[in-house]
Amino acid sequence: MLYEHARLASLRLGCEIRRFAVEVGFRMTSKKVAILTGGGDCPGLNAVIRAAAKTAILEHGAEVIGIEDGFEGLVENRWRPLPYLAVSGILSQGGTILGTSNRANLFKYPLEEGGKTVFKDVSRKAVENFKAMGADVLIAIGGDGTLTVADRLRKLGVPIVGVPKTIDNDLYGTDQTFGYDTALSIATDAVDRLHSTADAHHRAMILEVMGRNAGWIALGAGLAGGGDVILIPELPYRLEAVCAYLRKRRDAGKRFSIIVIAEGAKPAGGDVVVRQRVADGAEPIRLGGVGFKLQEDIERCSGIESRSVSLGHLLRGGTPTAFDRILATRLGREAARLALSGSDGVMVGLRGSEIVPVDFKDIAGRQRLVNPDHHWVQVARSVGACFGN
Numbered sequence: 001m002l003y004e005h006a007r008l009a010s011l012r013l014g015c016e017i018r019r020f021a022v023e024v025g026f027r028m029t030s031k032k033v034a035i036l037t038g039g040g041d042c043p044g045l046n047a048v049i050r051a052a053a054k055t056a057i058l059e060h061g062a063e064v065i066g067i068e069d070g071f072e073g074l075v076e077n078r079w080r081p082l083p084y085l086a087v088s089g090i091l092s093q094g095g096t097i098l099g100t101s102n103r104a105n106l107f108k109y110p111l112e113e114g115g116k117t118v119f120k121d122v123s124r125k126a127v128e129n130f131k132a133m134g135a136d137v138l139i140a141i142g143g144d145g146t147l148t149v150a151d152r153l154r155k156l157g158v159p160i161v162g163v164p165k166t167i168d169n170d171l172y173g174t175d176q177t178f179g180y181d182t183a184l185s186i187a188t189d190a191v192d193r194l195h196s197t198a199d200a201h202h203r204a205m206i207l208e209v210m211g212r213n214a215g216w217i218a219l220g221a222g223l224a225g226g227g228d229v230i231l232i233p234e235l236p237y238r239l240e241a242v243c244a245y246l247r248k249r250r251d252a253g254k255r256f257s258i259i260v261i262a263e264g265a266k267p268a269g270g271d272v273v274v275r276q277r278v279a280d281g282a283e284p285i286r287l288g289g290v291g292f293k294l295q296e297d298i299e300r301c302s303g304i305e306s307r308s309v310s311l312g313h314l315l316r317g318g319t320p321t322a323f324d325r326i327l328a329t330r331l332g333r334e335a336a337r338l339a340l341s342g343s344d345g346v347m348v349g350l351r352g353s354e355i356v357p358v359d360f361k362d363i364a365g366r367q368r369l370v371n372p373d374h375h376w377v378q379v380a381r382s383v384g385a386c387f388g389n
């Protein structure tokens with residue numbers, strides 16, 4: 001009992017000393033950590049920034065700065081200090097206080113010259129600016145585009161620790177990315193809401209969700225929401241199989257059906273539906289519209305009245321779930337610890353219940369897609385879901 005009192009008192013004293021140290025600007029290390037967020041935004045980015053900055057300040061007494069708009073800010077030398085108060089109160093906020101950009105490949109950077117867009121390698125400029133900021137290490141929070149650029153940049157002399165983010169959940173080297181759980185909750189809520197209107201009108205309601213070439217959001221929402229048909233990129237579908245399944249449901253007395261389709265889903269032997277082609281983006285194409293195409297196809301092949309809705313960027317907006325906040329906080333804390341202990345060229349990942357460092361070279365060029373035999377696919381099949389194949 002006495003020992004416990006003494007332990008708590010010493011912990012409290014430790015906290016007080018640290019708080020005092022932070023308030024008077026005392027630094028236990030002379031290191032400076034820079035943080036940036038790159039690529040598409042995702043719920044939990046602010047939670048990572050907060051955790052990384054607080055850990056760096058409170059545990060190490062380091063100085064933290066934030067680079068604005070991802071690598072764009074590094075090229076244009078836009079950054080600001082991130083003291084303790086700047087990262088306080090942002091845990092539950094969506095978006096990113098630093099801003100982001102998914103058009104900032106330093107090795108193929110779009111510049112306006114004579115009224116035309118030209119692409120140049122601006123990596124040297126980025127390195128120069130980083131050195132001029134006086135930063136020792138960069139924490140890059142981003143998806144595969146950001147981490148690929150980060151890996152090349154570090155070979156030019158910028159020490160980097162990565163934090164994987166994406167609602168798509170398709171990054172190799174981590175069991176789950178933060179942002180996915182939030183997107184999944186939003187998509188599941190949409191599936192729930194579609195049930196009543198589908199039932200009232202005896203229709204097939206189609207929900208299109210993002211995910212690029214991965215079907216994690218569609219599969220998860222289909223399973224969690226009880227979708228009747230789940231169409232994902234990893235399992236190309238046959239329209240005839242989908243229509244036969246819908247007719248069978250109708251004949252069995254089920255007067256409505258819910259279809260969850262990933263934006264990257266495609267028919268066997270067919271191609272994805274491209275919404276837009278982009279010259280200066282990290283991705284050469286933007287997916288979107290497969291749900292509307294499927295609606296027309298289903299009406300034509302089955303005669304069942306259908307409607308389609310696409311969630312789009314709603315999946316990326318708003319406050320992160322408790323799961324994502326915890327994961328993001330754990331990742332941010334570990335990233336700061338690694339960055340300040342001299343690590344370079346590693347990303348922090350979730351492996352089982354542990355946060356572990358993963359070498360950039362082990363993740364380069366790899367994507368974590370849904371295995372067609374994944375347990376979730378098998379479970380959905382067992383409870384009657386159709387994958388259209």
Ligand code: F6P
Nearest residue numbers: 040102166167168210211212287
């Ligand atoms: O990678 C995240 C993601 O939301 C994908 O699911 C989607 O295809 C893409 O980004 C959309 O990107 P943008 O913000 O450029 O429209």
